[in-house]
Amino acid sequence: MSVLVFVDNSEGSIKKAGFEAVYYGSKTAKLLGSDCIVCTYGEIDNAILAALGNYGASKVVLAKNIKTNDNQVLTRFVSEVADKNNADTIIFPMGPTGRSVAPRVAIRQNAGMVSGVIAFPDIANGFSVKRNVFSGKAQGNYKINAAKRVLGIMGNAFPIEAGDGQASVEEWNGDAGASKVKVLEVKKAGGSVPLPEAERVVSGGRGMKGPENWGMIEELATLLNAQTACSRPVADMDWRPHHEHVGQTGIAIRPDLYIAIGISGAIQHLAGVNGSKVIVVVNTDPEAPFFKAADYGIVGDAFEVLPKLIASAKEFNASK
Numbered sequence: 001m002s003v004l005v006f007v008d009n010s011e012g013s014i015k016k017a018g019f020e021a022v023y024y025g026s027k028t029a030k031l032l033g034s035d036c037i038v039c040t041y042g043e044i045d046n047a048i049l050a051a052l053g054n055y056g057a058s059k060v061v062l063a064k065n066i067k068t069n070d071n072q073v074l075t076r077f078v079s080e081v082a083d084k085n086n087a088d089t090i091i092f093p094m095g096p097t098g099r100s101v102a103p104r105v106a107i108r109q110n111a112g113m114v115s116g117v118i119a120f121p122d123i124a125n126g127f128s129v130k131r132n133v134f135s136g137k138a139q140g141n142y143k144i145n146a147a148k149r150v151l152g153i154m155g156n157a158f159p160i161e162a163g164d165g166q167a168s169v170e171e172w173n174g175d176a177g178a179s180k181v182k183v184l185e186v187k188k189a190g191g192s193v194p195l196p197e198a199e200r201v202v203s204g205g206r207g208m209k210g211p212e213n214w215g216m217i218e219e220l221a222t223l224l225n226a227q228t229a230c231s232r233p234v235a236d237m238d239w240r241p242h243h244e245h246v247g248q249t250g251i252a253i254r255p256d257l258y259i260a261i262g263i264s265g266a267i268q269h270l271a272g273v274n275g276s277k278v279i280v281v282v283n284t285d286p287e288a289p290f291f292k293a294a295d296y297g298i299v300g301d302a303f304e305v306l307p308k309l310i311a312s313a314k315e316f317n318a319s320k
């Protein structure tokens, strides 16, 4: 038996979520007394793949002949690699590709599936994993009874450690079939780091009064090496682009630091941000619900507090 981890190819590199999934896979393999095998596709340097051994992979299967991230093609590829390597546990990072391919693979493999997993499995009594439920208000513990399992791993849910292993790289020459869709155009969202991977996020809500005031949010974000985000009404009113909208209907993020300025903390907003490690809230209303979820709260006017935070960040950066 083995543990198989799918990692996405991001223009010839592997993103943080991929390393996390491999680390998760290797820890799970150790618990189960099996090997951790990784599979990916497209053009990617062999040295990058071999270095996945640092996170515990023993072998990487590369399908160079797959040049698309079409969900159905990747489903056939992952499922075939799983069969060939006798995988009883298949792991996906919860990015857009993983979200689409994981359930399809689970159907093909007749596996039990849990997505949004936030902790290493407990195998003391079968195989169970934890995930957030009710928009993060509670945690559910799920036991998978099927002989095979598919897990979707939540990003930034646990720290990873790199060792100094090397994985062997094997080329896959199978046939995953033709793609039924053709990508005509890819438009990239702005920001140097995609929001789900950001370690620090500075976010603004309707309390910022208008798009003309976002300069302060951007300045603080730049000083903290953070990305910017916003609440849904802010994106709906076109104050900010939609790819910055976080929450239940937007992007779910789990940064190390989330600074929420002029955001009330409605449950639909919290659903996307309450996995953040440290939450700082700035709001004029001491009764704003966000304060209940905050690690640090400042009751104050954003237009007075932000300039002070910016000045302190400048002072701190200058002292480094």
Ligand SMILES: Cc1cc2nc3c(=O)[nH]c(=O)nc-3n(C[C@H](O)[C@H](O)[C@H](O)COP(=O)(O)OP(=O)(O)OC[C@H]3O[C@@H](n4cnc5c(N)ncnc54)[C@H](O)[C@@H]3O)c2cc1C
Pocket (backbone or CB within 6 Å): 204, 205, 206, 207, 208, 230, 231, 232, 233, 234, 245, 246, 247, 248, 249, 250, 261, 262, 263, 264, 265, 266, 267, 268, 269, 272, 282, 283, 284, 285, 288, 300, 301, 302, 303
């Ligand atoms: C099905 C559904 C899905 C939804 N999905 C999402 C989602 O994914 N993400 C999301 O964000 N919302 C979502 N919403 C909307 C959500 O319910 C809230 O309406 C929204 O989050 C409120 O945005 P806000 O906090 O920016 O605005 P408001 O609720 O208007 O809050 C503004 C806050 O700013 C404070 N404030 C005002 N002036 C200042 C100042 N000068 N300085 C500091 N603070 C100030 C106020 O005290 C207030 O707390 C969803 C709603 C529904 C029904």
